[in-house]
Amino acid sequence: MPPPRSSDVLLEARSVTAMVMPNPPHIPVIVLELEDGREFTLYNVPFEIxxxxxxLEENSAPMQERRETVFDVLADLRSLIEELGRHLExxxxDEIDYSTFLYTAKASFNLGGLYMIRRMVPSHAIFLARLFKKPIYVSKRLVDEQEMYERSSSEEGGEEDEDVEP
Structure with missing residues (x-):
């Protein structure tokens, strides 16, 4: 099913990469590669996600030396919770709270013609979508805003670096 119509353009995520940034500070991130070739990054996501x-991507079992999380259990019991996956569309x-700079995702469920939308932590919603192989969309407006913020931050950082004497 295509994304709901709204005044906002939605971009489909073609791939999802979850990693800890290799350079300090080592921040857990999720990078969504979008259909228009751009990326949308969620920073400081829970490491467990x-x-x-x-x-999920590697289709591997959890490492035995660590405690398992609820996400490990959900992945292992995927066949028992398939009903949830059938309803997730x-x-x-598509939201950001500018006072906290936290994004919000909406998971859309079709309950036999009754639609339910749940506002969720984006990383958790992404996990559900990947678990059940459902599409993920990102607001173009949020992608544009993130790019503008990162561009202005790097320009400010670049100016400071030029003032530093060797």
Whole structure:
């Protein structure tokens, strides 16, 4: 099912990469590669989500030396919760709270003609979408805003670096 109509353009995520940024500070992130070739990054996601998403992609069992998370259990019991997956239609990341700088995702469920939308933590909604192979969309407006913020931050950082004497 296509994303719901709204005044906002939604971009479909073609791939999801969960990782800990290799350069300090080592921040857990989820990078969504979008249909228009751009990327949308969620920073400071729970490390457990990074592990769980990577485990889903690799189709591997959890490491025995660590405690399992609810995400490990959900992945292992996927066949028992297939009903949830049948009702989940899509995930849309389309909100940001400018006072906290936290994004919100909406998971859309079709309950036999009755539609339910749940506002969720984006990383958790992405996990559900990947678990059940459902589409993920991101608001173009949020992608544009993130790019503008990152561009202005790098320009400000670049100016400071030029003032530093060797």
């Amino acid at each position: 990074v592990q769980a998403l990577n485990r 899509q995930v849309v990341i």
